Amino acid sequence: MHYPEPISRLIDSFMKLPGIGPKTASRLAFFVLTMEEDSVLTFAKSLVDAKRELTYCSTCGHITDVDPCHICQDPRRDRSMICVVQDTKDVIAMEKMRDYNGLYHVLQGAISPMDGIGPEDINIPALIQRLHNDEVQELILATNPTIEGEATAMYISRLVKPSGIKTTRIAHGLPVGGDLEYADEVTLSKALEGRREL
């Protein structure tokens, strides 16, 4: 005998989550036993609800509980701009900034030949479909500054160029609060390349 059956089942469930090993899982499971029954029920319900009620917006691919999502539905949004990001969490990061008022397009990934992910495996066809709409004037490519993100931005920009829609890429450079001394060479070179007159 090790753990009683119900707790070892709970430990197994926690261990399926990313970054949670056997020790953390058992710590979390024992913590659940000390929680109020109401909180545990709320936790269980929120798990099931999140899985069942959430879906991807059929327009932009952002995660949402209504379709189209709140952003696509919002009449105050500037429909002439679409910001292309890799992930739902990137939309949240952009929204926290409060400086952008256009629409989004979530790719749910990036082109990565090494992993066998091509343009048709991510949300690119739907993006091209959206561009047929006359409203769109600028496509802001905000994929991550990684090899995959750059390749994806490059691919989309080449695909869109013939249509005459302006495509821009977010700036690369030193992060605010960062230290020049500790910046890697590629970032520093990008920062120099992207210098602007004051």
Place this chain on the structure above:
Amino acid sequence: MHYPEPISRLIDSFMKLPGIGPKTASRLAFFVLTMEEDSVLTFAKSLVDAKRELTYCSTCGHITDVDPCHICQDPRRDRSMICVVQDTKDVIAMEKMRDYNGLYHVLQGAISPMDGIGPEDINIPALIQRLHNDEVQELILATNPTIEGEATAMYISRLVKPSGIKTTRIAHGLPVGGDLEYADEVTLSKALEGRREL
């Protein structure tokens, strides 16, 4: 708008767990969205089951799904020994060792005047009750080697002494595989004090 309602509720639930901050909680919540619906349902059910089906053994205080627990019920166990530990997880650690075949008593804590925890706030009265049974011949005090654990062991040993039951304390010394060079002074002093003839 930040996260859709169902996911922010799930993030809140994850954040109630120990050692999980907003970033980890949102990473876990988004991971749940990518899980199979069946796994999510199993997870939710295991949470509720663990909370509802588990209780503390009325004899020894160990966590269990039957009362008395499997260990207290087991006829092959040596009923002349009770090993006193602070926590349910300590029972699991002892059981993993497979060298001990007696019974347990889980205190669910330790005496800690600083936190206002006295002998009556932990599972000591039930222990004294069990000792009235003639079967018990030895009480092994396996509380943690901390100030609170030592104080608890000392308190119990003084309480039990008049009854003539043998009370022993687990040994303190260098952990196996440890390095003398890195041992702290208190551990080293305990190791020297507890030396045995070969």
